[in-house]
Amino acid sequence: MRLFMDARYTRTDFHDGISRYGSSLIAAVAQLSPAVEVTMVISNEAQLNLLPAGLPWVKVTDPTSPAEPFIARQLNPHRPDVVFSPMQTMGSAGRDYGLLLTLHDLIYYQHRTPPRDLPAPVRLLWRAFHLAFWPQRMVLDRADAVATVSETTRTLMRRHRLTSREIRIVSNAPQPVAEPREPELPPERSLVYMGSFMDYKNVETLIRAMAHLPGYRLHLLSRITADRESQLAAVGRAAGVPEDAVIFHHGTTDEDYEALLRTATALVTLSRAEGYGLPLAEAMAHGTPVVVADLEIFREIGGPDGGAARYVPLGPEPEDGGREVPEADGSPAALAARVLELEAPGAFAEASRRAVARAAVFSWHDSARALVDLARGVAERRSRAR
Structure with missing residues (x-):
């Protein structure tokens, strides 16, 4: 299976939450099985500094570009079986591959102020998008399946009927720690x-x-x-x-x-x-x-x-x-x-x-397995439908 993983939300200096989520998933999936060919999708070669080394990659336009609705035109020639995005906003028009989108939370329906680092036009659209649930339904139903990071969010998504697609938990997780701190050593204040x-x-x-x-x-x-x-x-x-x-x-x-x-x-x-x-x-x-x-x-x-x-x-x-x-x-x-x-x-x-x-309840290995299982199911369904 040729799995393309959208790494365009990776930062170029320090990881933030979404950057670390995407990068860690890519690394874990790449280590999981040789039967899964992982290709990273980037928009800036500086992102490679915070991404796993040695994996193939393709460079396309930024996710905030006006070309985003038609990103499939740039990906179709590479013939992916499935494309996974750690966000829900990836374009889908004209795609020839399976698409997995991720919704992390419903925060911005209650707190509608968008992130300050987004361009002004995107901030305006962001605020308008979260005035009602139906735009989110349209976005998520473009996918073959949807991932989220917690049972709490999945429950909210079902409560608000945000998608008719399968929702699978592909959880966040901490980075592996070789040796935790000594518990008996008094902490600093x-x-x-x-x-x-x-x-x-x-x-x-x-x-x-x-x-x-x-x-x-x-x-x-x-x-x-x-x-x-x-x-x-x-x-x-x-x-x-x-x-x-x-x-x-x-x-x-x-x-x-x-x-x-x-x-x-x-x-x-x-x-x-x-x-x-x-x-x-x-x-x-x-x-x-x-x-x-x-x-x-x-x-x-x-x-x-x-x-x-x-x-x-x-x-x-x-x-x-x-x-x-x-x-x-x-x-x-x-x-x-x-x-x-x-x-x-x-x-x-x-x-x-x-x-x-x-x-220890949470691990990137388990999240990678959940993602690969979901992607394989999508690829098989699409293959049978052809």
Whole structure:
């Protein structure tokens, strides 16, 4: 089977969530079976720096190009059996191959502000697209089958009848860890946040919580615009958070990320919506507990409360749809209290061991098998229909 895997969402500097998902799946599928011929689809040769070495690739236009609806014109000559995209927006007009699309979450139906790094016309279309469910149905039903990353998202997709196609879970997973951290070694008084700074991520509350955690430092690892950093710094000042308690890293390497995870007390996030929550799995794989918002998806990933994960009830959302203000949010102190639980004798060591065990539930090998099984089924159905 000739399986083409869309790698055009791979970054050229540091992985973000979708970049790591696609790259990790490509590597795992390529190692799975010699009967599967994997070809990467890129739009920028610099993407090869963060993709598995030694695999064949073809270069086509960027996924935000006006040519995207007709991307099949560029792929058909290469005669793929099936093309897998880690997003749902890949063009399909005139295709001669099976198509697998991925929907990670339904976040933007509730939080419609699009990612800030998209071009203005794409941002406008993005917002319009999420005003109703029927455009998503049209997009997903163009595929032969659909993948998603969690049971939580699959349940939501079925509830809203987003596709008539088969939905298969091709889960996210942490990177393999050769040796987790030593659970008996006391952690540093530091917290790690890995994620974007979009409003629904609720980073303001993380920062306000530092006023209740004297001696702790919060590491914000992702890239951030100067304006957004200024806004968040102002939140900290207003809450009385010491300036050196919040550290902006402006992006980080995998090596530095792992080093911070392996010394921190916990990874933290109070996001109001997620499709999976990859940083949770990554932290747990290293033996780092997580303190996170009490969301269904986080319970799916983190397991029971008080084990690898500790859950924090969220305060109410702002009525005007804007960023939260201290009076409207009761969770900073609750987050701090759950972090401080890990200071109890034996608490961190026990949570660390349980974190490693919980992370082992997810693996790229299992995800690759699920994807290949789905692709083979699509290829066989198309072959019989000819």
